[in-house]
Every structure is written in structure tokens, then in C-alpha cells.
Amino acid sequence: GAGVSQSPSNKVTEKGKDVELRCDPISGHTALYWYRQSLGQGLEFLIYFQGNSAPDKSGLPSDRFSAERTGGSVSTLTIQRTQQEDSAVYLCASSPGRGVGTDTQYFGPGTRLTVL
């Protein structure tokens, strides 16, 4: 079926505003991940969902960042009171969730966030 989709593809916002980024994983994939890639950097892990619960939130950089997942499917990453350093490409990935580590993650195209 379809791959991982993300919306919007681009988002420009003003400093201090809140933004919501959406991820639709591959149908049937139980695991969902959020990463971000800042300019010139590798991908940085943010949060991992197994079903609707988030056993690993260790990568969220501050309490301005939160994420939820409903129905074991769609996930929303929310950034409150955005700052310029939040500018990055936010990538979502999903995997079948068969097991840790060896579960291949499939990525969406990303949302490019620019905070002015």
C-alpha cells in the first residue's frame, strides 16, 4: 500500500506560535518514530510509539515538544511557542514492530519547518 505520508510538506511560522505536524504511517505498522534533521546534522531521534503509547520520549528537546498517537495510526507532533532553533526537517518513520533493533523503519518525506 501507500508509504508513510506527512503533512504539511512545508510550514513557515512566526516565533512564539504553535505548530502541529501530522504523520500517517504505513497501514498495519505498530511502531512509529519521529526524528528531526537540522541543517548539516544527522537525523536526531525525538520519540517512539508502540501502538498508542510512547515508551521512549527521551529525544524530545524540551517540554514545548509533545506528540500523541491515536487509534494506533495517525500521530501528531506539536511544538508550542516555536523558537528559531526549532527550524528543521521533521521526519516520521514507521515499522511493523516485530522486534527491537532489527525492525526496519520506513520514512516519510518530512515536514520542513521554518521559524522566522
Add this chain to the structure above:
Amino acid sequence: DQQVKQNSPSLSVQEGRISILNCDYTNSMFDYFLWYKKYPAEGPTFLISISSIKDKNEDGRFTVFLNKSAKHLSLHIVPSQPGDSAVYFCAASGTASKLTFGTGTRLQVTL
């Protein structure tokens, strides 16, 4: 602390030749390694992986080698094709599901 390192930000190889991309890691708990390819404005695409119980995995033109004692892995592409031009990311995982990525190597395959 960068646990996965790709020390070459770019590499240029002639079409038909071998491309060798390198990756080093520091965390001895990593036991699964992957290579992803990324084109501009697209998400990373899974290429090939290797478990720590192996030292080589091959898939068509792509081969990944793992040297656990040196904490080093490499991706060989042979023969290189212009369509291989992209940014290649090395990634590693351990007991946690999350992937730790390197900063990427931009491969340019020239005619």
C-alpha cells in the same frame, strides 16, 4: 557526543567504479546497523542492513561490511551508477528501537 560518525562529508566516484562509504561507532551496545539513502526533498530510503552476528551482507550492487572489533562498517557500491548520487546515512540500534544516525556522506557519481 556523536555515537555514529561519518567522517567524510562528501565523496566523488566515477561511473562504473567502486564507491566505499565508511562509518564508525562508539557504543558497543549497538547490534544492528543500517544504511539509508536520501535524495533531496525526500525521506531516507532503507538500503541494506547487517546484524552484529555477521560481518558481511550483500544485496545486488550493495555490500555492507562490519568490523566489530574496530567498531567500523562500510558500504560498498559496485559498479557505481549516476542514480546512486545521494546522501548516505549510516544508522545503528541496540536494545532500544530508536536509530542513531551519522551525519551523512554525499556521494556524487560522475560520468
